[in-house]
Amino acid sequence: MVRRLGAMQSQDYGPAKWSIGQRTGVDNDTLDRQFDDGQFLRTHVLRPTWHFVHPADLRWLLELTRDRVHMINGFMYRQEGLDRLLRDRADAILIDALKGRRSLTRSELAGALGNANIVAERFRLAYLLMSAEIDGIVCSGPRKGTEHTYSLVEDRVPTVRSLTRDEGLAELTFRYFSSHGPATVKDFGWWSSLTQTDIKRGLQLVGDRLTKEQIGDVACWSSGEALGRRAAGPRVDLLQGYDEYIVGYSQSKYLLDLAGLTKTARRVPFNGVILVDDQVTGLWKRTVTKTAVAVEAVLYESFDNKQLAALEVAVDQHGRFLGRPATFEVAVL
Structure with a gap:
């Protein structure tokens, strides 16, 4: 699925996995294992934000978009005093710290940079590491507990034929x-x-x-391919806030809300998006504990009984993905 989409925006790792699971049926724990094994990676590519990407695609995607992403980052590089010479020096330090197939956390790499007298804090650290990702030096490594790590691209990505x-x-x-x-x-x-x-x-x-x-x-x-026949009755989807169905568009994004419901709705601090038959109809958030997941849904308009039943199906699907029983509550704006 990651390969088919090209890349999937994933600055929030946990919810981003749901975007894969929702489309493939693969559960959360399995995706964690696949991620740690390097079957898919998380790095900065296409735009200055994290994306999931297939290892076989990483090198050519970076080669194709690297200059544009560095250009977009130009203001922040200047703001943080990160000229090309300093970023090249930081790249060399990161390579040395990670050699031998090591995987280090963000704070551990900050320490390595600090030991070399490179100030690496907050935004400065973020953009030093992002630059190294865009340069194809580092990418995601296996997690250490709940902490993410970085590894060398040469250790995580197979050498494949370069694309022109x-x-x-x-x-x-x-x-x-x-x-x-x-x-x-x-x-x-x-x-x-x-x-x-x-x-x-x-x-x-x-x-x-x-x-x-x-x-x-x-x-x-x-592609011009005919869409499959829609199942009878409404379909409800619970999308995470940065799902490709939402963030993958700019000019045609209005097609997700043909009724204009979002223009007049009161703002609520929920990040997830509820779709009914591909149209935005509300927002949602989840609370996950060790034994259960609770979904709160806020709707722009009341659901009828069939739509509520379809919402329950979607909530149950999310619960199965997390391996926990799921409940939900509904409010209408």
Whole structure:
């Protein structure tokens, strides 16, 4: 699933795993083991935020988008006094600290940088490590308990054939529109950080593998594959707040809320998004204990009995993912 989508935004590790489990049926504990084993990685790529990415895709994705992401980070590099010379020096220190297939936590790497007289605190540390990720020096390592670690890319990522720039553009263009489509060129630009020139070239290279269609006044691209028949009755999905279905779009994001419910709704501090038949209908949050998970749902409009039954199915699915019985409460704004 991570490969099919190209990458999956994952700055919040726990909820981001749900985005995989929701689509594949793989449970939370299994995903933790797969992550620790390096079957999928977490690093900064495409944009200045963490993404899950398949190891076989990491190198070419970084090569394709590295310069753009460094450019986006330029203001913060200058703000924190992180010129290229200092970041190269930090990269060398990180390589030395992690050699021998070591995996170290953020605080342990901060100590290594500090011992070399590089101030590595708060945002400065974050952007030093992010720069090293974008440079393809480090990526996620196996967790130490609940703490995340960093490892050298050369220890976690197999050496595979490099893609030429054109091959990378074609591959990422097809992956995005075939998994996220119908979507627009601006959507893809937001998601990938690629320039309009690069995207135009990618579409040329992909050719008739993608289909162009007009939705209102906007040109959209997709694989053109027919969607499966929707099951009878409403379907409810509980999405984590940074799910690709939400953050994977910019220009066409309005299609998630055709009724305009979010424009007039009172704000509540819930991060999750509730969909009914692909439309935003409310927000949710979860409280997880060792023995149970409780879901609080806040709806923009009241659900009928069929929608409430579908919500219960979605809550039960989330409980099975976490390996805990699930309950839920509903309020209407």
